[in-house]
Amino acid sequence: MSFMLSKxxxxxxxxxDNKKSRDESGQFIIEGNKIVSExxxxxxxxxxxxxxxxxxxxxPERALQNIEEIIDVENNELxxxxxxxxxxxxxAIVNKPEFLINWNEILNNLTLVLETIQDPGxxxxxxxxxxxxxxxxIICSPDSVDVFNQKVIQASMGAILRVKVHYTNLIxxxxxxxENNFPVYGASLDGMPIYNYDLSANGxxxxxxxxxxxxxxxxxxITQKIKxxxxxxxxxxxxxxxxxxxxxxxxxxxxxxxxxxxK
Amino acid sequence: MSFMLSKxxxxxxxxxDNKKSRDESGQFIIEGNKIVSExxxxxxxxxxxxxxxxxxxxxPERALQNIEEIIDVENNELxxxxxxxxxxxxxAIVNKPEFLINWNEILNNLTLVLETIQDPGxxxxxxxxxxxxxxxxIICSPDSVDVFNQKVIQASMGAILRVKVHYTNLIxxxxxxxENNFPVYGASLDGMPIYNYDLSANGxxxxxxxxxxxxxxxxxxITQKIKxxxxxxxxxxxxxxxxxxxxxxxxxxxxxxxxxxxK
Numbered sequence: 001m002s003f004m005l006s007k008x009x010x011x012x013x014x015x016x017d018n019k020k021s022r023d024e025s026g027q028f029i030i031e032g033n034k035i036v037s038e039x040x041x042x043x044x045x046x047x048x049x050x051x052x053x054x055x056x057x058x059x060p061e062r063a064l065q066n067i068e069e070i071i072d073v074e075n076n077e078l079x080x081x082x083x084x085x086x087x088x089x090x091x092a093i094v095n096k097p098e099f100l101i102n103w104n105e106i107l108n109n110l111t112l113v114l115e116t117i118q119d120p121g122x123x124x125x126x127x128x129x130x131x132x133x134x135x136x137x138i139i140c141s142p143d144s145v146d147v148f149n150q151k152v153i154q155a156s157m158g159a160i161l162r163v164k165v166h167y168t169n170l171i172x173x174x175x176x177x178x179e180n181n182f183p184v185y186g187a188s189l190d191g192m193p194i195y196n197y198d199l200s201a202n203g204x205x206x207x208x209x210x211x212x213x214x215x216x217x218x219x220x221x222i223t224q225k226i227k228x229x230x231x232x233x234x235x236x237x238x239x240x241x242x243x244x245x246x247x248x249x250x251x252x253x254x255x256x257x258x259x260x261x262x263k
Numbered sequence: 264m265s266f267m268l269s270k271x272x273x274x275x276x277x278x279x280d281n282k283k284s285r286d287e288s289g290q291f292i293i294e295g296n297k298i299v300s301e302x303x304x305x306x307x308x309x310x311x312x313x314x315x316x317x318x319x320x321x322x323p324e325r326a327l328q329n330i331e332e333i334i335d336v337e338n339n340e341l342x343x344x345x346x347x348x349x350x351x352x353x354x355a356i357v358n359k360p361e362f363l364i365n366w367n368e369i370l371n372n373l374t375l376v377l378e379t380i381q382d383p384g385x386x387x388x389x390x391x392x393x394x395x396x397x398x399x400x401i402i403c404s405p406d407s408v409d410v411f412n413q414k415v416i417q418a419s420m421g422a423i424l425r426v427k428v429h430y431t432n433l434i435x436x437x438x439x440x441x442e443n444n445f446p447v448y449g450a451s452l453d454g455m456p457i458y459n460y461d462l463s464a465n466g467x468x469x470x471x472x473x474x475x476x477x478x479x480x481x482x483x484x485i486t487q488k489i490k491x492x493x494x495x496x497x498x499x500x501x502x503x504x505x506x507x508x509x510x511x512x513x514x515x516x517x518x519x520x521x522x523x524x525x526k
Contacts, residue, residue: 121384125505132504134494157505162495195524231397231518232425241395242388242420245511248504252512255494261458 005050005071005081013050013081013093019146026096028148032088038158040064044094050078051090067092096148099164101137101173107182109202110254111137112247115170115218116209117144123165124155125244131159133251138165139173174221177204186214186222187246194226194253201258205250210243226250268313268334268344276313276344276356282409289359291411295351301421303327307357313341314353330355347413359411362427364400364436370445372465373517374400375510378433378481379472380407386428387418388507394422396514401428402436437484440467449477449485450509457489457516464521468513473506489513 015021016029027047030036033055039046040059046067049056053072056064064070078087112130117123123145130138145152147165156163177184183203206222208214214222228241228249241249255261278284279292290310293299296318302309303322309330312319316335319327327333341350375393380386386408393401408415410428419426440447446466469485471477477485491504491512504512518524 125508128505129508131495132491132493132508134496155505162497193524195519228395228515229518229524230395231522232394233397234425241511242391242418244508245388245392245395248508248511249515252491252515255492256458259494261456261492 005073005077009048009071010081013048013091016093017150019149022096022146022148027093028096028153029091029093029150030153031082031091031150032154033090035153035158036090036092038161039092039094040067042161044161046092046094048093049090050081050092052078055090097164099166101139101166101168103176106137106177107180107202109137110135110251111139111204112251113139113170113173113204113206114144115141115207115214116212117207117243118210119243120145120149120151121155122210122242122244123147124152124157126247127152127156127163127165128159129244129248129251131162133255135251136163138163139170140165140167141170142167170218174204174218178221183223184221185224185226185250186219187227187250188214188219188222188225189227189240191225191227193229194250195229197224197226197257199254199257201254203254205247205254207243207247268336268340272311272334273344276311276354279356280413282412285359285409285411290356291359291416292354292356292413293416294345294347294354294413295417296353298416298421299353299355301424302355302357303330305424307424309355309357311356312353313344313355315341318353347417360427362429364402364429364431366439369400369440370443370465372400373398373514374402374467375514376402376433376436376467376469377407378404378470378477379475380470380506381473383408383412383414384418385473385505385507386410387415387420389510390415390419390426390428391422392507392511392514394425396518398514399426401426402433403428403430404433405430433481437467437481441484447484447486448489448513449482449487450490450513451477451482451485451488452490452503454488454490456492457513458492460487460489460520462517462520464517466517468510468517470506470510 016027022028030039040063043066049067049070050073052075056070078091082091112135117140127138153160183200184206185203186206206214228246279290285291293302303326306329312330312333313336315338319333341354345354375398380403390401416423446463447469448466449469469477491509
């Protein structure tokens with residue numbers, strides 16, 4: 001246990017606000033009691049824990065054995081390194097996990113495929129929603145927001161422990177999906193109301209960018225075009241549903257229809 | 264048309280980042296091409312428009328007649344006054360609307376009642392979702408986040424033009440609802456799966472605070488406890504659905520069941 005937050009360490013921690021640093025070091029930051037506790041309790045390897053001693057003391061010794069270094073600090077020191085406006089009482093640095101796409105898993109569950117998702121809050125909330133609905137994989141195009149961005153992690157509320165988020169070329173991914181004749185449900189304004197569909201238990205749910213939707217190069221892989229009907233009596237001031245709202249409603253509809261809820 | 268952004272004006276605009284200033288002046292800020300265009304096109308009275316001349320020129324003269332003052336600026340001047348990190352090319356100041364609760368409207372539609380909602384992104388997204396599902400009123404407890412907070416307005420994507428957000432004592436409101444024997448659906452972890460419910464076309468959807476849920480003083484008004492089932496095979500790292508996700512799924516279920524989608 002050490003008691004010093006050196007200048008170099010502060011510099012390194014702060015650098016992890018940038019994707020480039022996260023990519024180069026293979027590490028990212030988690031902040032806050034809830035999420036750090038969950039990582040500790042899940043036995044995840046933690047490179048550095050920076051916390052107030054009274055926070056760390058609440059854990060049994062064996063829970064802390066996967067932590068390489070613990071630095072005791074007071075609250076005002078956490079303020080120096082926090083990436084958040086209102087710093088939490090604990091911050092940790094962990095290694096980025098590396099997942100391979102498990103095709104057996106993909107072909108036996110629902111999977112969300114996100115094209116160029118930009119807003120970190122949206123990605124974080126979609127991860128949290130996926131966890132709730134038992135969806136274990138999310139596939140993102142490489143130009144999507146980084147899952148290890150602090151805002152994504154905060155919005156995911158610990159669900160990044162449960163859901164594997166992959167970054168890969170979506171054309172290649174969809175080619176393989178289509179070779180398997182696996183259904184691809186695409187959210188599209190010219191689709192059919194999702195409520196009327198006989199949805200399959202397993203499949204791909206494809207969601208597009210916040211402003212531009214699904215690009216033509218991916219649209220052609222859609223086997224079922226779905227939409228969530230608008231119930232407003234006017235369209236003034238109504239553009240579309242937020243992409244994470246759409247994801248939640250679509251996931252809910254899939255589970256409702258294929259997990260024994262018939263009404 | 265004027266060409267000067269005086270120090271006093273800059274000070275006033277910046278002050279509107281605070282709820283106290285918004286309450287005292289009765290005014291709030293909207294930023295960005297999309298939302299300001301929608302306010303102009305809806306004929307909303309605009310006290311001050313600060314924009315690049317080439318932005319304002321895209322509107323026909325009569326569209327601009329409800330604007331009291333227009334100040335032409337360049338982009339770097341907008342940076343001085345924007346409440347956002349990345350300023351938009353236009354900013355406007357408008358009067359806060361004052362709505363009275365229309366009980367006839369409440370008793371003939373769905374209405375969302377939000378207790379102590381804290382996160383501006385959540386409220387904004389719920390407003391956007393309500394607009395999509397034809398819900399015209401949202402009732403918030405007085406300690407909820409202010410609807411004229413910049414982050415709420417950004418997340419609502421212009422839907423605050425469509426949905427009336429009221430702040431009122433929820434006990435008084437619910438007393439009146441209960442006198443009318445109007446159904447109150449409360450989201451609660453000990454509820455019945457919403458998929459199995461015979462939902463009514465009109466009613467109250469009551470949602471609680473992000474961390475503490477619905478308080479006991481309001482729980483007693485619930486006539487139907489509903490929940491969105493969790494489909495995960497483990498609960499590790501899964502706490503709950505985000506409140507705006509829950510709102511979206513619940514609104515979707517109500518409309519699906521009561522607007523002619525039977526499947």
